[in-house]
Amino acid sequence: MSNAKFSLTYGDKGSFLDGPVPAELRIPLAGHETKTVKKKAVVGAGTLVADHKNAKTGNLHSGIPGTVADITADCVVVAALEAPAEGEAPAVPASPAPVNLASLQGEPLAAALKELGVDTRPLLKKCDTLIINGLNPEPGITFAETMLSAHKATLEAGLGVLRKLSPASKMVLACPEGAQTSLSGVTSAGVKAEYPNSLDELLIAKVSGSEKSSGYRVLPLHTLYNLGRVAETGLPLTEAVVSVQGVNYTVKIGTPVSVLLQHAGHQIADGDMVIVGGPMRGSATANLMLGIGKDTAGLFLIKQGTFAPVTNHQCISCGECVLNCPARIMPGLVSRYVEVRQYDHCTKEGIQHCMECGLCAYYCPARRPMLQIIRLGKHQIALKEAQVSACSLQGEEGVA
Ligand code: SF4
Numbered sequence: 001m002s003n004a005k006f007s008l009t010y011g012d013k014g015s016f017l018d019g020p021v022p023a024e025l026r027i028p029l030a031g032h033e034t035k036t037v038k039k040k041a042v043v044g045a046g047t048l049v050a051d052h053k054n055a056k057t058g059n060l061h062s063g064i065p066g067t068v069a070d071i072t073a074d075c076v077v078v079a080a081l082e083a084p085a086e087g088e089a090p091a092v093p094a095s096p097a098p099v100n101l102a103s104l105q106g107e108p109l110a111a112a113l114k115e116l117g118v119d120t121r122p123l124l125k126k127c128d129t130l131i132i133n134g135l136n137p138e139p140g141i142t143f144a145e146t147m148l149s150a151h152k153a154t155l156e157a158g159l160g161v162l163r164k165l166s167p168a169s170k171m172v173l174a175c176p177e178g179a180q181t182s183l184s185g186v187t188s189a190g191v192k193a194e195y196p197n198s199l200d201e202l203l204i205a206k207v208s209g210s211e212k213s214s215g216y217r218v219l220p221l222h223t224l225y226n227l228g229r230v231a232e233t234g235l236p237l238t239e240a241v242v243s244v245q246g247v248n249y250t251v252k253i254g255t256p257v258s259v260l261l262q263h264a265g266h267q268i269a270d271g272d273m274v275i276v277g278g279p280m281r282g283s284a285t286a287n288l289m290l291g292i293g294k295d296t297a298g299l300f301l302i303k304q305g306t307f308a309p310v311t312n313h314q315c316i317s318c319g320e321c322v323l324n325c326p327a328r329i330m331p332g333l334v335s336r337y338v339e340v341r342q343y344d345h346c347t348k349e350g351i352q353h354c355m356e357c358g359l360c361a362y363y364c365p366a367r368r369p370m371l372q373i374i375r376l377g378k379h380q381i382a383l384k385e386a387q388v389s390a391c392s393l394q395g396e397e398g399v400a
């Protein structure tokens with residue numbers, strides 16, 4: 001069962017297809033404030049619908065003209081406006097004027113990008129070498145080679161802005177070994193295009209030649225492409241490229257997953273599973289009205305009966321997960337410590353080295369939800385550490 005190879009190359013699949021024209025967007029809030037629009041407000045394409053208090057987190061905008069039908073804890077719902085009757089002027093706010101990013105530098109540029117919906121954190125991170133990850137992030141996600149060929153101009157536009165912001169003195173494009181791929185002024189480095197080499201930790205090790213290198217950061221190609229779209233148009237980011245069962249679409253942010261799957265010709269039946277993200281690291285969702293987010297790279301429909309269901313079976317200590325873990329930890333043991341809440345033991349066994357590749361779950365013959373268990377363990381440890389640090393701060397304040 002071990003040593004399956006997960007290829008990450010699919011060739012240039014041609015230009016991205018147009019996604020659906022949704023009757024309703026459900027724009028995921030993901031921590032954004034909702035003060036910028038009120039229920040029943042009429043919005044245009046590109047109208048700000050939610051901002052974020054973090055100065056580096058991009059704001060959210062509507063991708064269609066419509067009415068704010070609802071604002072929930074998770075999303076802003078925009079219902080598309082019906083086309084005006086003949087001779088009637090559409091009663092929607094005008095789309096925003098394009099921002100001339102070429103004239104901006106430094107902080108004003110970063111602030112303008114935030115306003116336009118770009119998350120600038122990955123662009124501004126301190127590093128000596130920035131690796132642009134030109135591999136597809138997971139098996140089944142197929143847009144990378146197309147971005148690097150048919151949409152290269154967009155990546156170059158993003159690169160122009162990235163150069164003005166990134167503190168990196170060197171940029172490297174990590175691409176499949178043997179691929180004739182390049183970006184202007186960026187060194188190319190061939191990497192074996194097999195999962196999990198697309199993960200940041202492994203990509204850095206492959207490009208630098210060392211598992212202990214410092215000063216490297218990785219930028220996903222998807223992020224550079226989004227930046228490029230904003231740089232080309234000067235308009236807010238309202239679309240994402242999503243690989244739907246291996247076919248790539250340009251999709252309005254907030255398009256419900258069921259609408260996108262249907263548009264792509266996939267019918268969801270009882271017992272099927274919808275995965276948002278990649279097949280290895282993504283999350284199953286029962287909410288078919290969940291909106292596509294800016295960073296959603298993939299959408300998959302797993303038909304009932306394709307795989308044995310994942311359930312909380314006991315570990316049978318077969319060792320398959322250990323044989324396949326790229327972090328060289330013992331996932332079975334760590335997962336059992338999480339289950340009995342022995343978080344100190346999890347830490348001793350290296351849970352923080354887990355790259356969340358999902359291979360342990362893939363190989364586990366007991367079909368344990370390994371990735372979810374390990375993520376839960378990390379979350380619990382982070383909560384515990386936050387509590388300890390809050391208590392220490394209170395203690396210090398008390399002493400003062
Ligand atoms: S997800 Fe599993 S296999 Fe992957 S690094 Fe973490 S523990 Fe190892």
Ligand code: SF4
Pocket residue numbers: 314315316317318319320321322331332333335360363364365366367368370
């Ligand atoms: S977690 Fe699964 S793969 Fe790992 S040892 Fe246990 S049964 Fe085997």
